Amino acid sequence: MAEATLRIFRGDQGGGTMKDYRVPVAPGMVVLDALHHVQGHQAPDLGLRWNCKAGKCGSCSAEVNGRPRLTCKTRMDSLDLTQPVEVRPMKSFPVIKDLATDVSWNYQVNKKIPPFQPREGVEWKMQQHDVDRVQEFRKCIECFLCQNVCHVLRDHDKKAEFGGPRFFVRVAGLEMHPLDGADRIPLLKDALGIGYCNITKCCTEVCPEEIHITDNAIIPLKERVVDEYYDPVLKIVKKIFSAGR
Amino acid sequence: MAEAGLTQGGFGATARRDAWWLEMLPTIILIGGFSIYATARAFEGAHYLAGSYLSPFYSPLIDPDHKWWPLSPAVLILGFPLGFRVTCYYYRKAVYRSFLADPPACAVGEFWGKSYIGETRFPFILQNLHRYFLYGALVFLVFLWHDVWKALWFDDGFGIGLGTVIMAVNTSLLTLYAFSCHSLRHIIGGRLDCFGCAKAGLAQHKAWSLASLLNVNHMWFAWCSLVSVGATDFYIRLVATGAIKDLRIL
Numbered sequence: 001m002a003e004a005t006l007r008i009f010r011g012d013q014g015g016g017t018m019k020d021y022r023v024p025v026a027p028g029m030v031v032l033d034a035l036h037h038v039q040g041h042q043a044p045d046l047g048l049r050w051n052c053k054a055g056k057c058g059s060c061s062a063e064v065n066g067r068p069r070l071t072c073k074t075r076m077d078s079l080d081l082t083q084p085v086e087v088r089p090m091k092s093f094p095v096i097k098d099l100a101t102d103v104s105w106n107y108q109v110n111k112k113i114p115p116f117q118p119r120e121g122v123e124w125k126m127q128q129h130d131v132d133r134v135q136e137f138r139k140c141i142e143c144f145l146c147q148n149v150c151h152v153l154r155d156h157d158k159k160a161e162f163g164g165p166r167f168f169v170r171v172a173g174l175e176m177h178p179l180d181g182a183d184r185i186p187l188l189k190d191a192l193g194i195g196y197c198n199i200t201k202c203c204t205e206v207c208p209e210e211i212h213i214t215d216n217a218i219i220p221l222k223e224r225v226v227d228e229y230y231d232p233v234l235k236i237v238k239k240i241f242s243a244g245r
Numbered sequence: 246m247a248e249a250g251l252t253q254g255g256f257g258a259t260a261r262r263d264a265w266w267l268e269m270l271p272t273i274i275l276i277g278g279f280s281i282y283a284t285a286r287a288f289e290g291a292h293y294l295a296g297s298y299l300s301p302f303y304s305p306l307i308d309p310d311h312k313w314w315p316l317s318p319a320v321l322i323l324g325f326p327l328g329f330r331v332t333c334y335y336y337r338k339a340v341y342r343s344f345l346a347d348p349p350a351c352a353v354g355e356f357w358g359k360s361y362i363g364e365t366r367f368p369f370i371l372q373n374l375h376r377y378f379l380y381g382a383l384v385f386l387v388f389l390w391h392d393v394w395k396a397l398w399f400d401d402g403f404g405i406g407l408g409t410v411i412m413a414v415n416t417s418l419l420t421l422y423a424f425s426c427h428s429l430r431h432i433i434g435g436r437l438d439c440f441g442c443a444k445a446g447l448a449q450h451k452a453w454s455l456a457s458l459l460n461v462n463h464m465w466f467a468w469c470s471l472v473s474v475g476a477t478d479f480y481i482r483l484v485a486t487g488a489i490k491d492l493r494i495l
Contacts, residue, residue: 066260066352086260091352127441129450151348155254156361178439195370196363199337202351215427215460219334223376223431230373 058143119181290317
């Protein structure tokens, strides 16, 4: 049976080393299978997070050969096995142990977002074409790969000022909901700092659910912020029309 | 084997194994090359008219006889298409990555550190003016289509030359580029939360759906129209200087 070398980060936030493990490669094997082999046969103390092994729970996020990926959706035969396959934890979050990272900052950001609030006196009916748009945002599995690759968090460490792509997707799903009545535009501009996003689309590139994060969530939200804060002509037009009513 | 564990910071730092820097080269070559050519042509102030063909760099043609404007007529107008491209959501990605290395590629380290301001402050907060440049671009399209119409008429009446075809293709690509714009997609329907509740909601939904369909290819329209504008001007310049003769098709 063919073999491959897995070079895995072993350590914690204080530091660590990359350690090599030889694993047998079977047809259809994914990186998570290889990690499980290491855990089962060579390093029972290897720390990694996983759950469904089907690309739906979003737990097994890591960096494979430097690219943010779900390890359960990364086939070994898609990688160059003549070289060691490097598996590292997500860079943007503190390492708990080995490949397991502390993603709890995301849950703090999530708490800032007002949940769905139906418009006053709303009729509980929705047209299919109204629902279609927000359905895309519901596909998010919270793997946080988009948060990990976003340079605003990864390189500039703006966790205090910036929400990140995952939460722009959540806000988009709420703001574009046909029955929702809450206004999250001031939150987007200030607490979630959407202005820090400079549209480099890395979040879209890594999304395992293929959500068009930048084109369908972030840019439409940026345009809504422009409507509210950076378009004086629109403000005048709105005032004229509201005065005429 | 042991080595440094966590991915390090700093410009270019990455554990990626592919040639990530290759992504930057086409953008630098195309945008850099176009900028040099367009600047030279804009200030040249000559060879922009060849019979009924008018270079897109000079359309609409204002004060060609220099009655009140001493410089090239192109200088008067090029700010609008330039602003439309500079603030375009697609070109923002291309320029931030390739020219400002912010970031140079996904999961590759950069050098801006904590001083990063994104589009929250001057100068990049001005990117929010994109929709105003869009309005300008839509007006320019009217002039460009008018130029295509004029390019159908020669001294001996109606006809089609290679220049006519080039101008029509160029203006079509520019139209697709403008109509696939993210801001337009927002303005014509995307701003609504509920299409079913709005006045003319169904029509707005249809317009938004069509813009969304075009928007998927916004990047391609951006590149193709950039190349076609340069190529159209170059062809008209060649004909205007007498370097080549226009091929009459009809």
